[in-house]
Amino acid sequence: MRRRGGDRDGDSGDSGDSGDSGRAEGRAGAARQQRGRRSWFPCLGTLLGTLLLGMLLIYISVPFLIRLFPSMLTKFVYLNFLAFPFFADFRRPELLVNNTISLHLTTEPGVTVGIWHTVPGSRAAEARGQDRRWYEEALADAHPVIIYLHGNGGTRAARHRVQFLKTMGAADFHILALDYRGYGDSTGHPTESGFTTDVLALYDWAKARSGNSSILFWGHSLGTGIATNAARKLQEERGVQVDAVVLESPYTNIREAAAHIPITKIYRQFPGFGYLILDSLARADMFFQSDENVKVLACPLLILHAEDDGVVPPHLGRKLYETARSAYKDKNKVKFITFPEKLGLGHDYISFNPELPALVKDFLNMK
Structure with missing residues (x-):
């Protein structure tokens, strides 16, 4: 036990x-x-x-x-490498907008730009199945012609640009929307002087075919500086006025725009921001001085800006308007239209406002 x-x-x-x-x-x-x-x-x-x-x-x-390599700034300003919408078929614009044909124009040796030509909606039935020659001849039908100059990112196939073609085409305007050199299916490399060359070559091409039809430069965002550059050069070097200039979401000059756009916000308090970054724009041959250009222009000038523009502040559009109005002898040739914040048009969507064509036509009838 x-x-x-x-x-x-x-x-x-x-x-x-x-x-x-x-x-x-x-x-x-x-x-x-x-x-x-x-x-x-x-x-x-x-x-x-x-x-x-x-x-x-x-x-x-x-x-x-x-500051050491100012050419770096061209990548931030032009953004042509952001070729949205991706995989767009530029040869078939009819997939996105009716009454439209694609064409290419050589603007100088070695540079060819892609263009979409939208004919007025009233000619939609005639336009079906027509070739480039018909579209060229249609430019002389007395409807006004818009040369549309888009902003810095993407291509002419971007959604808000397609909407512009639809809106203004339905209002019986011809629209020639080009991708500048280095954009979309265009060859070459982006430069401010090169953009002006592209626009004036397209103007000459359109003028040779449009008879007595009015031709307008319509710039959006970065394109507003391109529009005023082209209009000024046309006037100073050839003694020719474009029939009107429309500036949508404009800025005064690229330096002042860069000081206000959202992407530079993190550097605005950085010591030497003006010297190191803003002054380097000029060293990279980028000026886009609309505020100086409008002092020279004499053609009708319409400025459009949304109060809720989060990219280019509306006060820059107003400042440009005040500069132009002070310089113009005929004050009636300059007009500024703002779109209230409640419409939600922002920086890119003024073309979605159904009242836009009527506003533009009223202005053109005043000139």
């Missing part, structure tokens, strides 16, 4: 040792896990510190790199 009891006591003692051992191993395992977790924290902190330091170095170095 004692042996059994002793056995039981011995068994009980072994079991206690086993339990203590298990608890000890558990505590040791927990300690190892805790030490493992603690060992991760310094590594994680080091990694975050390295990332933050790297971001800080990039933030600080970018303005100095721009």
Whole structure:
């Protein structure tokens, strides 16, 4: 009995040792896990510190790199590498908008630009199945012709630009929408002077075919500076006035625009922001001085701006209007139209306003 009891006591003692051992191993395992977790924290902190330091170095170095290599700014200003909508078939504009044909125009040796020509909606039935020659002859039908100059990103196939073709085409305007050199299916590389060359070549092409029809330059965003550049050069070098200029969501000049657009907000308080970044625009041969151009122009000038424009502040559009109105002898030739915030038109969607054609026609009838 004692042996059994002793056995039981011995068994009980072994079991206690086993339990203590298990608890000890558990505590040791927990300690190892805790030490493992603690060992991760310094590594994680080091990694975050390295990332933050790297971001800080990039933030600080970018303005100095721009000053040293101002051509870098052309990538930020022109954005022609953002060729949205991607995979657009420029040869078949009818997939996006009716009464439209694609054509190409050589603007100087080695540079060919892609263009869409939309004919007035009143000629939609005639336009079906017609070739380029018919479209060219249609330019002389007395309907006004808009040469449409888009903004800095994307191509003529972008949604809001297609909407412009639909809206103004339905209002019986011809529209010639081009992609500048380096954009869309156009060849060459973007430059401010090159854009002017492209526009004037298209103007000459249209003028040779449009008879007595009015021709307008319509610029949107970056295209407003291109429109005033082309109109000024046409007037100063040839003594010819374009029939009207319409500026949608304009700025005064590229330097002032860059000081206000959202992308530069993180650098506005950076020491030397003006010298390192804004002044480098001129070193990269980018000026787009609409405020100086409108002092020279004499053609009818219409400025359109939405109050909720989050890209180019409406006060720049108003400032451009005031500059033009001060310079124009005939004040009636300059008009500024704002669109209230409640319409939600922002920077890109003025062409979605159904009242736009009537506003433009009223202005053109006043000239």
